[in-house]
Amino acid sequence: MSEKExxxxxxxxVELGQSAKVSFNVAKLHTQNRIDVPVIIERSKNPGPTVLITAxxxxxxxxxxxxxxxxxxxGINRPKxxxxxxxxxxxxxxxxxxxREFPDGRDLNRVFPGSKTGSLASRVAHKLMxxxxxxxxxxxxxxxxxADRFNSAQIRIAKNEVILEELAEVFGAPFTYYSKNLNKSFRSSCYKLGIPMLxxxxxxxxxxxxxxxxxxxNGTKRILEHLGMLTSKFKVSKPKNSGIRIIxxxxxxxxxxxMFKAKVLVxxxxxxxxxxxxITDPYGSFNHFVKAPNDGYIFNVNESPxxxxxxxxxxISTKIES
Incomplete structure (x- = not known):
């Protein structure tokens, strides 16, 4: 069989048409127990793109x-x-x-592309990359x-990425938020390899x-349908409220x-x-009104009391396209 097969x-x-669960061996605990992260692979008999879905x-x-x-x-991950x-x-x-962090105190999303001989988080990043x-x-x-900050459903991409802008529109989240690729993040490292990420x-x-x-x-289903990978048994709905781009x-x-209480919803x-x-105090003697500094969409609300x-x-958005 060829390399692609x-x-x-x-x-x-893993051959075309096969399913597999392979182990991403992260490390051993101090008790010598192995920590393995399951990687679930589904391959169609028909060649096509390879999509990685992570969380x-x-x-x-x-x-x-x-x-x-x-x-x-x-079964959405079983591709056509x-x-x-x-x-x-x-x-x-x-x-x-x-x-949020690794046992070594590091934020995994700030150590990419990692190092084979670095910290625990860095080694995991290196193996993934x-x-x-x-x-x-x-x-x-x-x-x-x-923390307690509730985000609107949003896709984050860097500006001037034509392929990602098209895919973000297909995904259909309420907002597309343009944000820079943070240094040493997973997204930034993939960008440098030329691999698009939503x-x-x-x-x-x-x-x-x-x-x-x-x-x-639903956004994932739309992306897979756009790529011709979604099987016909799944229905794809149109996004109810999307197309707002936060510049x-x-x-x-x-x-x-x-004590804080939000009046508006995300x-x-x-x-x-x-x-x-x-913003009030526990004694009923103080009440401060938080007001909007400009017209815009509220796409994150702190829900901490x-x-x-x-x-x-x-x-709040300060400049949008729709």
Missing amino acids: VLHILGEA GIHGDEVNGVEIVRQIIAK KGTIICIPVINVFGFIHLD NEIVPHVDLILDFHTGG LFEGGKSFHINKTITNTGV DSKWIRANHSG NSLVKRGDVLGH IIYQGDAIFH
């Missing part, structure tokens, strides 16, 4: 993990042509403890908002939100510490001067 990955050979780079971002879990459980590789949880250490990523043509990477953000850490998961799963944005930060279009929320001066409480 056999996928050699993580020491295994859980941050261990506390369970919403992204749930999206990939549903993609596998529903080509190959789909799913890694539902990359940072399995963090996922076990619902911790060298043993899995070179096989793929497109990556869908699912993330969740950090980075999905939605919801908040430690939570599973049905609307966000549905958006992620620039700003964080609205708290001018006071206190995805809301607000006008300059609209009241977005209230207690905030401190300087905390980011709303993310």
Whole structure:
């Protein structure tokens, strides 16, 4: 068989038409127990693109993990042509403890492309970049908002990337947010290799939100249909509310510490001067109105009941295209 007919990955050979679950060996615990991350591979008998679907780079971002879990459980990852590789949880250490970082205290998404002899997180990044990523043509990477900050469902891409702009439109998230490729991130390292990535953000850490998961799963189906990979048994819906491209944005930060309650919902279009929320104290003697500094969409809301001066409480668009 030719090289294209056999996928050699993580020491295994997977032929066209085969399914496989291979082990991404991360490390051993201090008890000498191995930690293996399952990599789920589905190959059609018909050649085609290879799509990598990942989540859980941050261990506390369970919403992204749930999206990939549903993609596998529903059989969406069994392609009509080509190959789909799913890694539902990359940072399995963090996922076990619902911790964002690795046991070495490092953020996996800030150590790419990694090093074979570096820190634990760096070694995992290096293995991912060298043993899995070179096989793929497109990556869908699912993330969740950090801490108590709830993100609108959004696709993040860099500006002036024609292929990614087209794919983002196909995906159909409510927002496409233009953001720079952060240094040493998974997205940045893949960009340098010429491998396109759609980075999905939605919801908040430690939570599973049905609307966000549905958006992620439906967007994935649209991408796979666009590539001719989705089997006919799955229906593809048109996005209910998409096409808004956020060119620039700003964080609205708290001018006071206190108890916080947002008045507007995520995805809301607000006008300059609209009241977005209230900061109060426990004694009923203080009530500060948080107002919109400009017209724009609110696409991130801090849902923490207690905030401190300087905390980011709303993310608002300042320039959009639709």
